[in-house]
Amino acid sequence: MIKVGIIGCGYWGPKLIRNFYEIPQSEISIISDLSRERLNTIAQLYGSIATTQDYQQLLDSDVEAVCIATPIRTHYKLVKEALLAGKHVLVEKPLAASTEEALELCILADNLGLTLMVGHTFEYNPAVEKLRSIIQSGELGEIFYIDAARLNLGLFQKDINVLWDLAPHDFSIISFLLDGAEPDFITARGASHIIPNIYDVVFSEAYFPNNVLVNVHVSWLDPCKVRRVTVVGSQKMAVFNDVAEAEKIRIYDKKVTIPQETGTGEFINFTPSYFTGDITIPRIPAAEPLKIECQHFLDCIATGNVPRSSGWVGLKIVRMLEAADRACKAQPVYTHTVTQYRPTLVANGNTGA
Numbered sequence: 001m002i003k004v005g006i007i008g009c010g011y012w013g014p015k016l017i018r019n020f021y022e023i024p025q026s027e028i029s030i031i032s033d034l035s036r037e038r039l040n041t042i043a044q045l046y047g048s049i050a051t052t053q054d055y056q057q058l059l060d061s062d063v064e065a066v067c068i069a070t071p072i073r074t075h076y077k078l079v080k081e082a083l084l085a086g087k088h089v090l091v092e093k094p095l096a097a098s099t100e101e102a103l104e105l106c107i108l109a110d111n112l113g114l115t116l117m118v119g120h121t122f123e124y125n126p127a128v129e130k131l132r133s134i135i136q137s138g139e140l141g142e143i144f145y146i147d148a149a150r151l152n153l154g155l156f157q158k159d160i161n162v163l164w165d166l167a168p169h170d171f172s173i174i175s176f177l178l179d180g181a182e183p184d185f186i187t188a189r190g191a192s193h194i195i196p197n198i199y200d201v202v203f204s205e206a207y208f209p210n211n212v213l214v215n216v217h218v219s220w221l222d223p224c225k226v227r228r229v230t231v232v233g234s235q236k237m238a239v240f241n242d243v244a245e246a247e248k249i250r251i252y253d254k255k256v257t258i259p260q261e262t263g264t265g266e267f268i269n270f271t272p273s274y275f276t277g278d279i280t281i282p283r284i285p286a287a288e289p290l291k292i293e294c295q296h297f298l299d300c301i302a303t304g305n306v307p308r309s310s311g312w313v314g315l316k317i318v319r320m321l322e323a324a325d326r327a328c329k330a331q332p333v334y335t336h337t338v339t340q341y342r343p344t345l346v347a348n349g350n351t352g353a
């Protein structure tokens with residue numbers, strides 16, 4: 001039985017509370033939130049659990065593990081203090097608000113011999129695991145590109161942009177699908193339409209090893225709720241549609257090949273051949289990803305194993321987010337009209353204009 005404390009019970013925290021409450025190997029002994037109102041709501045549901053508005057009381061208690069579900073800007077301070085208090089930590093995604101902060105937390109956890117895990121929920125999603133095993137089996141052939149879209153109308157955040165809010169999911173899914181790979185290069189474009197200086201839509205492109213081109217589109221300003229990852233391979237294509245009630249993964253036996261060229265020079269016969277076969281829908285075991293994640297955290301504490309979404313994995317995702325965010329802020333300007341063009345003449349060493 002591992003004693004757990006939870007800091008933050010806004011939107012996501014109560015889901016962690018429910019899961020740790022239900023898992024037999026854990027006992028939630030204390031919950032903290034700045035809001036007395038939130039704590040009262042939780043107390044009505046779980047009367048036996050102590051509550052406090054001062055997280056320091058939680059850190060001073062005998063809990064072995066702390067779960068942090070507070071806004072991103074608070075992660076670094078809370079994780080650091082929890083580790084220094086000797087607690088194992090599960091922190092919600094993303095690990096921290098910068099690479100520098102994330103790296104420090106990883107090193108600190110390692111030096112103290114404590115488990116540091118990041119809540120990359122999708123890495124524990126049976127559908128994502130299935131997609132990864134399909135890719136690894138070679139069924140899709142060589143992976144050409146991956147396209148991810150996470151769109152909806154809202155929920156707008158005031159202190160972080162849509163990239164930091166939603167893209168941790170897609171970057172973690174994609175890196176997980178590609179066996180933990182990191183991109184060689186990331187570029188991105190973002191725009192803020194509703195809240196000044198807070199991007200509500202971001203288009204990011206990443207170039208992963210083995211020429212895998214990745215596109216991540218995240219938006220709080222879209223008419224449709226979309227949570228989709230498309231993987232296009234040389235032999236087959238697969239779509240993970242998380243909005244679908246059932247049949248979350250479809251494998252399309254579709255491909256394009258170029259038959260042996262005939263002819264020469266201008267007369268090369270270039271006719272692509274399109275193949276369309278069956279669509280298969282693999283069975284996905286029914287299990288709540290967050291429950292698997294919480295159980296994994298407890299197992300890692302008990303065994304000393306490194307979590308699947310360890311702090312170091314979290315650091316990779318923060319690096320990707322930071323690179324994409326920087327790319328958004330350094331947007332190259334496209335000149336719509338050429339207003340003036342005066343060639344520079346160089347004659348006899350003199351520059352004329």
Ligand SMILES: NC(=O)c1ccc[n+]([C@@H]2O[C@H](COP(=O)([O-])OP(=O)(O)OC[C@H]3O[C@@H](n4cnc5c(N)ncnc54)[C@H](O)[C@@H]3O)[C@@H](O)[C@H]2O)c1
Pocket residue numbers: 007008009010011012013032033034035038053055068069070071072074092093094119120121165
């Ligand atoms: N894995 C997922 O799918 C998923 C989904 C949503 C949110 N999240 C993550 O969960 C975290 C929280 O997001 P949310 O949507 O629940 O935010 P929220 O604003 O709804 O809740 C945050 C809560 O933390 C509390 N808090 C802030 N500072 C505190 C402190 N020092 N001590 C105690 N309580 C404090 C606030 O009072 C608030 O109740 C974020 O990191 C977010 O990225 C993850």
